[in-house]
Each structure stands twice: as C-alpha cells, then as structure tokens.
Amino acid sequence: MTGAELNPSDHPDHEIRKVAKRLVEQGWTLRKEGHWGRLYCPCDDGGCTTIPVAGTPRNPGQAAVKIARLAKRCPLKPGDPRRSLAGSPRENLSRRKEIGQ
Numbered sequence: 889m890t891g892a893e894l895n896p897s898d899h900p901d902h903e904i905r906k907v908a909k910r911l912v913e914q915g916w917t918l919r920k921e922g923h924w925g926r927l928y929c930p931c932d933d934g935g936c937t938t939i940p941v942a943g944t945p946r947n948p949g950q951a952a953v954k955i956a957r958l959a960k961r962c963p964l965k966p967g968d969p970r971r972s973l974a975g976s977p978r979e980n981l982s983r984r985k986e987i988g989q
Contacts, residue, residue, distance in 0.1 A: 891920035937962035
C-alpha cells in the first residue's frame with residue numbers, strides 16, 4: 889500500500905463518502921493514490937481486492953454503486969475461485985491458461 893491514509897469524509901461527493909465510510913468501518917483501508925484514492929480490502933494477504941475511488945467521477949451515484957458492488961467480492965475465503973478475479977493480471981492470465989480460456 890502506498891500513500892497516506894485518507895478519511896472518507898474528505899471526499900467531495902456525499903454518495904461516495906457514504907459508501908467509503910461504511911467500508912472503512914468494515915475494515916477496509918482508504919489511501920491516497922491515483923486521482924484521489926484507493927480502497928484496500930481487509931484480507932490478510934492485503935492484495936485480494938483494491939478499488940479505485942475517483943475524486944470527480946462523471947456520475948457520482950453510479951460510481952458509488954460500482955464501489956459497493958466491487959466491495960462485495962471481498963473478503964472471500966482463500967480457496968474461493970472468485971478471489972482470483974481481483975488478483976494480479978499475471979495470476980489471472982496463468983489461471984485462464986490452466987482452465988483453457
């Protein structure tokens with residue numbers, strides 16, 4: 889993880905603030921990264937799911953729904969096959985080759 893830790897209340901949009909605040913209360917970490925920030929999942933390995941949080945999205949309501957939807961992927965059990973969807977692209981590529989996609 890890089891960047892300083894952010895407070896969800898610092899986000900300029902109230903819909904995204906609300907979702908980010910709920911996720912931080914559930915153990916997610918919000919850090920300064922990219923155009924505004926990034927949410928990191930509370931999984932032990934720290935690399936399961938990361939969600940970019942735009943500072944000025946075109947449609948804040950839709951962005952908030954997308955953040956909430958992506959957050960539902962995690963935390964997942966370590967053996968859950970859906971967990972690899974949020975892994976590194978290299979891991980996903982090798983997994984696709986294994987299953988013949």
